[in-house]
Amino acid sequence: xxxVSQHPSRVICKSGTSVKIECRSLDFQATTMFWYRQxxxxxxxxxxxxxxxSKATYEQGVEKDKFLINHASLTLSTLTVTSAHPxxxxxxxxxxxxxxxxxxxxxxxxxxSIL
Amino acid sequence: GEDVEQSLFLSVREGDSSVINCTYTDSSSxxxxxxxxxxxxxxxxxxxxxSNMDMKQDQRLTVLLNKKDKHLSLRIADTQTGDxxxxxxxxxxxxxxxxxxxxxxxxxxxxxxxx
Numbered sequence: 001x002x003x004v005s006q007h008p009s010r011v012i013c014k015s016g017t018s019v020k021i022e023c024r025s026l027d028f029q030a031t032t033m034f035w036y037r038q039x040x041x042x043x044x045x046x047x048x049x050x051x052x053x054s055k056a057t058y059e060q061g062v063e064k065d066k067f068l069i070n071h072a073s074l075t076l077s078t079l080t081v082t083s084a085h086p087x088x089x090x091x092x093x094x095x096x097x098x099x100x101x102x103x104x105x106x107x108x109x110x111x112x113s114i115l
Numbered sequence: 116g117e118d119v120e121q122s123l124f125l126s127v128r129e130g131d132s133s134v135i136n137c138t139y140t141d142s143s144s145x146x147x148x149x150x151x152x153x154x155x156x157x158x159x160x161x162x163x164x165x166s167n168m169d170m171k172q173d174q175r176l177t178v179l180l181n182k183k184d185k186h187l188s189l190r191i192a193d194t195q196t197g198d199x200x201x202x203x204x205x206x207x208x209x210x211x212x213x214x215x216x217x218x219x220x221x222x223x224x225x226x227x228x229x230x
Binding site: 002004006032034042043044046049051057093095097100101103104105106107108109111 | 145146148150155156157158159160163203207210212214215216217218220221222223
């Protein structure tokens with residue numbers, strides 16, 4: 001149980017393109033979803049927290065207009081990287097949690113490469 | 116502030132036990148987690164322990180928690196080559212602003228298993 005599916009697994013696109021990443025909880029309802037960014041050989045950096053039906057809460061230093069998060073249902077959250085540039089290239093990972101305090105379950109991540 | 120620290124590398128021989136250590140600073144942590152990350156993949160939840168417990172065992176995995184010293188360890192018995200990965204320690208703390216429990220991760224310990 002507790003499977004989180006993240007798509008696409010890899011994206012390569014030109015500078016200026018907007019990219020949407022989907023995160024789905026397949027077998028449970030996720031009241032909260034989280035978006036992380038991971039640089040090579042580093043830990044995960046929390047970008048934002050989203051609760052279903054509410055606006056996302058962004059961490060300090062994360063541009064909300066750059067990284068648009070939508071959590072429209074209890075099983076789906078999306079992260080859109082708008083007008084992506086090479087410095088946005090990274091590994092993006094989502095996670096989902098059921099009720100408050102339950103463990104976060106992670107997707108397999110999306111490798112984003114901006115040329 | 117929140118800070119989770121763990122050693123960066125550990126090398127063990129196949130069949131031996133591995134012990135990965137972690138220290139954290141926030142005494143209000145509710146749960147402490149161990150996640151495993153294989154190359155190019157997301158994080159897999161291995162096990163977790165509630166902050167009022169001292170020990171938890173799950174098959175080859177044993178978690179020890181010393182709350183007084185804020186020290187957490189993960190012991191993997193009979194380590195196999197398939198256990199080679201990066202292991203992240205994380206503490207869960209309530210973020211009242213976001214209305215959710217958030218994870219603070221260590222930088223990860225790379226476990227290398229020598230055949």
